[in-house]
Amino acid sequence: MTDIDLTPGFVVHRGRGAFNAAFFGAMGPVLEQSLRPHKRRVFADLPTTVVELGAGVGANLRYLSPGSTLVAVEPNVPMHRRLQAAAHRHGIDLDLRERVAEHTGLPDRSVDCVISSLVLCTVADPAAVLAEVRRILRPGGTYRFVEHVAAKDGTPTRWVQRVLRRPWAWTFEGCSCERDLAVALRAAGFDHVGIDPFRLHTPFVPFNTQIAGIARA
Numbered sequence: 001m002t003d004i005d006l007t008p009g010f011v012v013h014r015g016r017g018a019f020n021a022a023f024f025g026a027m028g029p030v031l032e033q034s035l036r037p038h039k040r041r042v043f044a045d046l047p048t049t050v051v052e053l054g055a056g057v058g059a060n061l062r063y064l065s066p067g068s069t070l071v072a073v074e075p076n077v078p079m080h081r082r083l084q085a086a087a088h089r090h091g092i093d094l095d096l097r098e099r100v101a102e103h104t105g106l107p108d109r110s111v112d113c114v115i116s117s118l119v120l121c122t123v124a125d126p127a128a129v130l131a132e133v134r135r136i137l138r139p140g141g142t143y144r145f146v147e148h149v150a151a152k153d154g155t156p157t158r159w160v161q162r163v164l165r166r167p168w169a170w171t172f173e174g175c176s177c178e179r180d181l182a183v184a185l186r187a188a189g190f191d192h193v194g195i196d197p198f199r200l201h202t203p204f205v206p207f208n209t210q211i212a213g214i215a216r217a
């Protein structure tokens with residue numbers, strides 16, 4: 001299998017790109033059930049135009065009101081067909097940008113709300129993504145996130161994350177289960193950051209330590 005380099009700065013492995021699109025298509029509803037209470041809280045009352053980083057196959061479309069516009073920054077082309085179909089089903093006007101979250105191409109201070117779920121684990125440079133979010137948000141705008149993070153040092157989950165880090169990253173196209181994203185979010189220069197840690201109980205142990213929250217520009 002060869003790699004395809006479509007978006008500058010983003011390489012999709014043909015086989016794994018298709019696998020991940022199918023995996024999130026199939027497993028998405030199962031993961032979504034566990035994440036739903038947390039997403040309902042941080043994705044409540046979204047404005048009618050939202051920017052989503054790494055929208056995948058559309059797991060978060062259900063949190064937008066029908067008729068809303070989603071500017072989806074998704075460099076992974078194998079995800080696009082499912083994302084477009086899901087947007088159609090949910091009655092969302094999809095503005096799909098084949099770009100990386102580090103360089104959205106959106107103007108400074110042009111956006112009221114950015115969302116992401118399970119994306120900062122995979123981007124090449126989380127600090128650059130958070131700087132980009134701050135750049136595009138209007139003052140008072142919000143970045144709302146649900147992300148998986150490294151477990152506390154010395155815990156069994158942390159040990160599993162350490163042991164599985166390489167096959168995990170290989171399978172899920174660069175996803176790291178070892179990032180302390182709460183620290184990155186607090187260091188990013190937002191006006192206010194609220195973060196709630198929580199735990200899932202899924203067979204995907206490295207993924208079970210999560211945070212949800214809202215950062216205000």
Ligand SMILES: C[S@@+](CC[C@H](N)C(=O)[O-])C[C@H]1O[C@@H](n2cnc3c(N)ncnc32)[C@H](O)[C@@H]1O
Pocket residue numbers: 010024028053054055056057058059060073074075076079099100101102116117118119122123124
């Ligand atoms: C684990 S999936 C999550 C998808 C979706 N947000 C969800 O919750 O189901 C990670 C997503 O991040 C995207 N991604 C990876 N690197 C990215 C980057 N640099 N910029 C934007 N999206 C990226 C992948 O293509 C993929 O769709």
